[in-house]
Amino acid sequence: MGFAGPGSRGESRTPNVVAIVGGMPTLAPSDAIRHWLSRRARNDLFLLYCFDEPGCTPDTLRATLLARCAAVADLRIRLREYRFAYPRWVPCGIAAEQIAEHPLPQSDWTSVGAALSDLLADGVAAERQAWRLHLFRHVTGAPGGDGPALVVVLQLSHALADGRRAAEIARAVFGSADTGSDDGSVVEDRSAASEVGSPDTVPTGAGVGRRRLDVRRSATGFGGTWFGRASAVVAVRGRDLAGWAIEGRALAALPVGVARTVVRGIAAERARRELAERTARGEIPPPGGEFAPTVLNRPPAPARHAVRMLVRADLRVPGRTVTALVLAAIAEALPAYLAGRGEAPGELAAQVSVALPASNALQRNNYRDVAVELHCDENDPHRRTELIAATLAARRIRAAHPLLRAPDRATAALPAPVLRRDIAAFPLGTVPAKLSAHTVVSSVHRGAADLTCAGAPVRFTAGFPALGAVMHLTHGVHGLGDTITVSLHADPDALPDLDDYAAALDTALTRVVALAAAPRDPYHSRTGG
Template identity: 40%
Template sequence: MPRMTFPDAQSYWISRRIPTDQFLLYCFDAAEPLDRLAASLLVRARQIPDLCLQIREVPFRLDVPWWTPMEPDPSLVVVHDGPRSWEQCRGDVAGLLTDSLDPTESPWRLHLFGPVSEAPEGRGDAVVAVLQVAHALGDGRRTAEIARLLFTDTPLPPSPTVGRWRPALATAVALGEIPVNLARLVLRMRPAYLAHRQRNLDTESGVIPEKPSSRSTLVTNGTPDWRREIRTVVVPSADLRGPGVTVTVGVLTAVSVALSRYAAEAVAEHGAAAEVTVARSGRSAARNHFCNVTVDLHPEIADLRQRALTIAASLRAQRLRADHPSRAVEERATAAVPAPLLRRGIDQFDFTAVPDEVTGNTVVSSVDRGPADLALGGGAVRFTAGFPALSAFMGLTHGVHGIGDRVTISVATSPAVVPDTDRYEEFLRDAVRQVSAANSSSGSP
């Protein structure tokens, strides 16, 4: 039975306080009835190791939780039967975003909607599958890999054996680990201090860029209520790329344009920045191996081609800072802190507090979900989407998810923050057209 790593345990503990579940949406051509699809997907899920796990708490919470075996049951595949339009389906999916999973029962759930008419990127009815996953089970890359296993017919290797849950054994391991971890912490404190000092020296000397300063809040940093709204903009990936401009940078440029129109006066006065989720370099035993970096959106640069290149440089610089060796050394020291103390720190943190200044005015999370060779009951995949969670001071987020040659820019918000989501969606669509035109004028293919 594997113990959770600290990053995954931290994700689990935070999810007990605020909604952090991931929602991976896949739209397929309709080919079979939903009940038949549900039955086949449940059989498939029982062959995927990551979907046969649940979280167990160590008695008295003496340690990080453990992953233990689970047999997926039919309740984990929820069928939302009956015809609906894409707009109605979109509203139904938005209603799921605040319904958090309890990973001690199951860290995932699958929702099936169909038949869905007027869905993008195809003709005829569609089936929409939404894989809801607790963040502790994996980050964006890992959950995309899980979904790829679920929506293909590729033979799976035998699942590794996970021993049954033995709370007495877990308690004994925890009690034995506490003095060992304290000794590790003493040994790791000085290297962590030296690594932190080296990062400061490297910052002062210009080896790595400075940490971005906090900035003023915009309307998008408002506190959401219980309501959610989502939108999806599906475009060819080529429309977002250009020389020196990746899909992620193209979307960041489009978001900068849309924000500048939606909050024109505030952006003109204070500028705008995005928190961008990026994969960490190197290998890790943790299921969550990512970090957030702050990227200036440079709305003051009128030329969109130049703005995109400047955003790309900002993103590269912050990736460089995030990959500084000091981070790994500091994390090793943190991992040696006894789990009850780490958990208490998260339990004491006020997730409802709204700061005067923020690190970003929106979130952009980008994941390539691979080639468009997925299928559901014989129906080909049309597009995929995802909706990063909102927080007390982040009321507008963007997902960027590609499959094949199509990219979906997803918008998640609350009417309490963005009262007219359709208006913002139109600003975003127009911004994508402007970015595409700027890329074309630069001689991109």
């Protein structure tokens, strides 16, 4: 999701991580899609935060993080699957093994990058736990400071959050203790801080914000093992009965869901025709084009991962968005890199995630991917940046148009078994003859640099958009305060020389920022020369 610094639509908002109090909320279809896709391809979110090394003992750090995570409602739920119904979020405890400290062969920044490459290949199973927290201690050579660093990586199921919500969850973990929302919803519940336990810890009531009752511990407190076992059996049977009721309602609603899908499908086709007509009349900006694949877009899906991070404090230029500047730098570095690989692509395009207003209170992923041409044939860097910024702005306008919501409403009406079957059958490994984009740029501003971990201040943040059979190179653009990190996530089999591309992109960023900050010659501006 793009950001232009403070005040932009991609800026991290006041934390609004909704607690689940009572009932078991059903996943929105868009969130269920991401969950079902995760069974076939890795799509977890990885949020890296680098802090100064706090210097505390491992037990103290773990206890601190467990308590903070237990106080965040979104980290106390997991998925429950059904046959006929959409999955639902259910309460769960936090297992100590969800927070893992990883030893490094050498405690340096290079070793952290190598370890991240392994982490990115392993996804969470949201039915058991929807998140993990990875720790790397006493890291030397990390950007943003002279002393050793603590690197924390928050891994989240994509069904749990999009980029903005993930940043809010991280802020609830690492922000001030009184972090709250502006709409009354619960972000932190400090009464739960002592409820860290194993995943079989069950709630005494339906809400996850209430105190939990550990079945094994309660056996002694309420008259012995027999009573404890009986209580556990009653709880399990109660959950089974609730599950059967949910399945029964979903099965009974199947004919209605099919009929609703047909009706909304007809409406979606009408909207498609109207969108095309209004686009032709110039009332709505056009969509992106179609382009031939490159070496970055050929199957199979990646078997290995590599990451690099460019941590910078100079990417904010008045009158320019960070996303547009990074796209302009990619437009300079990527064609040159491909040319060095023996490819001479014409136009290149990037897939950019654009934030959308929430249309459903339970929907956790609220964005649309758009294609932005990089205008590689424009030799004037000023003009190229302007064209990219204008294209991105136009795509955002189109993405937010109400007519584009009609297909989403049709998908949302699909019965869960039908949508799950379609996701399972979708040919993820097939690369079409023409693509809308060659690489990914995911951009999120994660707020002020006021986070801490065990009392140690934060230095910077980073993120790594997922790879796939079509996309073997992605870019993350993540800001925290004045520092912005441009992260590269690549398939080493497609980009064996990622260091070369990272160096070229770093140089291009410096050049693009310098040109954007410099006053432009009026004659040059008029002639475009």
